[in-house]
Amino acid sequence: METLLSGLVGIFFAGALYLMMSKHIVRVLLGVVILGNAVNLLLFTTGRLTREVPPIIAAGADTLSAGAANPLPQALILTAIVISFSFFCFLLVLTYRAYQDLGTDDTDEMRVAEPKGEPLPPMGY
Template sequence: MEAWFALLVGIFFTVAVYLMLSKFIIRVLLGVAVLGNAVNLLIFTGGRLTREVPPIIPEGAESLAAPAANALPQALILTAIVISFSFFAFLLVLSWRAYSDLATDNTDEMRVAEPADEPLPPLGY
């Protein structure tokens, strides 16, 4: 089952890179969202996928008797979900602002015109 998740992580990363290389802001935002999900799934898969044995040490024992699920990756994923959601919300507002000011979501058309070749004023120290 972990092999299927590894394949799914690879597909997610491929789709995310493809979308982030686009010249349209909306596709870049979707690529960032898919990339966050790919990283979360990668961390989750790295922490083992066993559900049969909880990570609880029995009384009187020094360590776990059998391989168990690791709770640390799950806690890291919960934190990463909150951070990626806030980052995505920030990028969404930033792209909305750029779209409302420039009336386009194409990054090639978002270039600011360069000023004329006027000499810069001298620095007055």
């Protein structure tokens, strides 16, 4: 199962990098989301995937048994999901405002576009 998920992580990373190299800002945002999911899946895969032994410390024991899944990556993933969702919402609002002001979502055109209603800067130094 870990081999299958490792391949899926690689596909997610490749797709995220492909989307993040795009000129359109919406594709870049989707790439960031997929990259976050790839990292979460990578953390989940490194924590062992077993259904036989739950990550619960038995009565009278001080540590987990050797075959149990590691609960730390699962806790990290829960935190990362909340942080990545709030980061995505912030980037989405920022992109929407940039689109409203500049009238484009192409990053090359955003560099030379002036916000609507603002005068051009003086040409002299």
